[in-house]
Amino acid sequence: MTRPLRQTIGAHYGWKDWLVQRVTAVVMILYTLGMLGVALYNGGFDYALWQALFANGAFRIATLLFGLAVLWHAWIGMRDIWMDYIKPTALRLTLEVLTVLSLVGYAGWAIEILWGAAK
Amino acid sequence: MSVSDPPAIKRRPVYLNLVRIRLPLPGIVSILHRISGAALFLFAIPVVLFAMQASVESEDGFASLKSMLANPLCKLILIGLLWAYLHHFFAGIRYLLIDLHVGDDLAPARQSSVAVLGASLILTLIIAVRLW
Numbered sequence: 001m002t003r004p005l006r007q008t009i010g011a012h013y014g015w016k017d018w019l020v021q022r023v024t025a026v027v028m029i030l031y032t033l034g035m036l037g038v039a040l041y042n043g044g045f046d047y048a049l050w051q052a053l054f055a056n057g058a059f060r061i062a063t064l065l066f067g068l069a070v071l072w073h074a075w076i077g078m079r080d081i082w083m084d085y086i087k088p089t090a091l092r093l094t095l096e097v098l099t100v101l102s103l104v105g106y107a108g109w110a111i112e113i114l115w116g117a118a119k
Numbered sequence: 120m121s122v123s124d125p126p127a128i129k130r131r132p133v134y135l136n137l138v139r140i141r142l143p144l145p146g147i148v149s150i151l152h153r154i155s156g157a158a159l160f161l162f163a164i165p166v167v168l169f170a171m172q173a174s175v176e177s178e179d180g181f182a183s184l185k186s187m188l189a190n191p192l193c194k195l196i197l198i199g200l201l202w203a204y205l206h207h208f209f210a211g212i213r214y215l216l217i218d219l220h221v222g223d224d225l226a227p228a229r230q231s232s233v234a235v236l237g238a239s240l241i242l243t244l245i246i247a248v249r250l251w
Contacts, residue, residue, distance in 0.1 A: 022218065025211050032208065047174075047181040054175050074160045081157060099160075106164055113172045 017076045024069035031066040060114045067110045071103045144232040151236075152210040155203035163200045188250070198247045205239040 042049050053059045078099045086092040142150065173180040187193050213231050217223045222231050 022215060025215060029208070029212065047178050050174060050181065070164065074156075074164070077153075077156045078160050081153065106168060109168050109172075113168065113175060 020072060021076050024073040027069040028066060028073065031062060031069075034062070054114070063114055064111070067107065071107055075099065075103055143229070144236070145228055148210050148213070148232040148235050151206055152214075155207040155210075158200065158203045159207060162196075163204065166196075166200065194247075194250055198243060198250065201246060202239060202243040205242050206235070209235040209239050 038049075038053070039045060079096060082092050082095045082099070086095060170184055173184045175181075188197070213222075213235050216231075217228065222228060
């Protein structure tokens with residue numbers, strides 16, 4: 001048999017994450033600069049501006065995209081850290097599962113804040 | 120090193136002593152990128168979500184969040200997280216540029232690592248002073 005064995009890791013496993021890490025980084029940079037621009041233009045955030053932002057659909061979508069970029073980016077980064085330092089498989093799997101669960105939970109929380117606030 | 124010297128590989132350390140390793144500046148930026156990233160995941164995400172929720176809920180929530188900023192411990196934590204964000208931000212931009220082969224020679228890479236360390240520390244300091 002010359003066919004290579006199937007591997008759970010290996011070729012094509014890393015490049016997608018490499019790319020995702022960079023694309024999500026660019027999304028976060030753009031959002032950060034945008035928020036910085038809003039803050040500078042308005043001389044900081046007061047409650048009225050804050051309310052107006054959250055009432056704006058485009059802001060909510062942009063913030064959702066930022067949040068998703070954060071979560072995906074954090075998943076790849078944290079998984080790399082667990083893979084590098086945590087050798088026992090059971091412990092690593094546990095930490096990875098906890099990471100995913102917390103990130104998905106945070107996503108739910110963020111959506112609740114973003115769309116719960118729209119009264 | 121003369122040609123007759125034994126191959127350098129024979130004198131490499133057999134273990135990595137974290138205390139004795141002298142990282143080059145880009146290496147320091149790199150490990151701080153990792154440490155700041157972990158801190159952002161562990162602390163900044165929940166803190167930001169908590170603050171977002173409290174500040175959007177009501178004007179009282181917004182005001183109480185602002186008054187929490189008066190607490191020195193809260194200030195310290197925020198300043199720490201701010202540094203983590205800024206360092207991760209600038210170091211990340213440096214990596215994006217290096218991926219595009221901008222400044223990936225030895226000398227510019229060393230200079231940009233100094234710039235990353237300096238910019239994040241100075242910006243953190245400026246904001247910290249204003250916050251205090």
